[in-house]
Amino acid sequence: MQRKPFLIVLSIHIRLQADMLPCLGPSSSAAKANSYTSPATSLGYSVNNTPISSALTSPTGYLTREYTLVVNGPSYGEIWNVIHPNSDSEHNVELEQVDFYEDPEFLWQVLQPSHSHVEEALSLIIPDAFTKLIASYFEHSENTSRMCLFLYQSVHRARLLYIPLYNLLDVLSPDIGNGSHFINQSQCDWAFNVFLQYDSLTNPLPPSDSHNFDDIQGCFSELRQELDQHLHKSHIKSHVSNGSALSLVAAGLGAAMSSVMVASRALVSLASPVCPKCMPSKVTKEEVTHLSHLDAAAKGTYVLHHYLETIDRLVTRLYSAIESDKLLIRLGLERGRDIYPIQEIIRQLRKTLPNFLNQLTDLEEHICLCFATINRARKLLLDEIYFQGMREP
Structure with missing residues (x-):
């Protein structure tokens, strides 16, 4: 029978x-496509942004806290x-116009x-290995x-495609396709033309071998090695405890893009804020601020690594x-304007399209x-540059 190949592809499509x-579990998006709504409540936060759970020292709790701060x-x-595209004009935009x-x-x-x-700030300080x-x-x-903008x-092109x-x-x-409702020939022709247009356009999303962050991850891995070497030579390391922000930066800047998973002990270190009472007595208030800037920047780079993996x-x-x-759709089009395959495509798309969106x-x-x-x-690091500039004679 001619229906067999179509049914085989249909079963593959369903799988x-x-x-x-299960890609990400329950969707973190409470927002609809045309409006912005803060999704913080879906991650365990109340309306007034008060954490429901105080277990923020765990990696999950730490990510939740940083997520909420950013959102x-x-x-x-x-x-x-x-x-985000304007909902009033989105339907009238051609794919080729989105550039x-x-x-x-x-x-x-x-x-x-x-x-x-950034260039102006960098010009204010004497270049060294760290800067x-x-x-x-x-x-x-x-x-x-x-890369994220691309x-x-x-994503915008994919929305226009669908x-x-x-x-x-x-x-x-x-109810079409449930045994009691069927499309007529006019509806079949309309659907056929819509599917024909869809099939003529290329997949707007890049394949996995073209959109990954391998090159950027490689650059940050090299930065991590250089930063580790710099910290071994730094006098600051001898004056600040191992839990300080400078140690965090050594882990954080590399972990931001590195594909190597951060060890659990590093996560505990990242989740721990800089404690002024743990600092040597000679550390000034300005130096504590300096460490706090680097601490927050390092934490941000770790969270960024998590987001990039999810995006990938x-x-x-x-x-x-x-x-x-x-x-x-292509297999259905090959059957011509036959009502049965067109109707089955409609039924399957109705099941899968909401999750896709x-x-x-x-x-x-x-x-x-x-x-x-x-x-x-970037803002925290820029503040750090200005801080260093003010300290230099």
């Missing part, structure tokens, strides 16, 4: 889509409003402090932001889901989180 469900800061909401990630001016609307501010490493962090954080554009499918399902009866997994799964949809929103949120976390670390 592939089911694989997406409820002004940077996250501002970034969301800048890069904002290549605009340098657009990058500096979401990435702060700007390149010019050069900080400068390298600024450079690589810009590259990471460009991925965000890909708008005709969403509109089709919105009009047709949700989400992009891979969403790319596979689109390829699965394309395979299903939720995954897109999760990816959008994590990209915004990356931007906000990068901005927070």
Whole structure:
């Protein structure tokens, strides 16, 4: 029978889509596609941002706290409003028009402090090994932001790709294909044309071998080695306890992009704030501030590493889901304007599309989180540069 190949592909499609469900567990997104809502409550925080659980020394609790600090800061909401498409104009935009990630001016609307501010700050201090490493962090954080902006554009293109499918399902009866409701030939022709348009467009998300952060991770691994060597030679290390922020930076800057999992003892160190009472008596208030800046920046880089890993997994799964949809639709198109395969495609898309859209929103949120976390670390490091500049004669 001719239905057999279609049913085989249909079963494969169902399995592939089911694989997406455990990707991140329950969706962290309470926000809909066209509005920003803080998702902090889904991570164990009350409406007034008070932690429901006080177990913040665990890695999960630490990530939750840092997540909430970023999400409820002004940077996250501002970034969301800048890069999230306007719902009124989204339906009228062609895929080819979505190219904002290549605009340098657009990058500096979401990435702060700007390149010019960083260059100005770096010019105020005498270059040494440590400040050069900080400068390298600024450079690589810009590259990471460009990659995230490219991925965000890909998400926007994916939404545009699925708008005709969403509109089709919105009009047709949700009971189609259950044995009592069937599409007529006019609806079949409409669906066929929508599927034909979908099939003619390429997958907007990049495959796993083109979007990963391996190059950036390699750069930060080298930075970690250089920073470790620098700290071994540093006199500061002999005056500050092993739990200080400088030790955290050694782990944090490398862990931000390194693919090597951070050891559990390092997580405990990262979760512990700088304690002024643990400092030698000669450490001044300014030096405590200096250590706090580096401590917070190091923690931010660890959280950034977590977000990048999540983004990597989400992009891979969403790319596979689109390829699965394309395979299903292409096989149905090969059958012509036959009502049965078109109806089965509609039935399957109705099952899988809501989860797919939720995954897109999760990816959008994590990209915004990356931007906000990068901005927070960049600001703290810029403050550190100014602090060093004021100390120099």
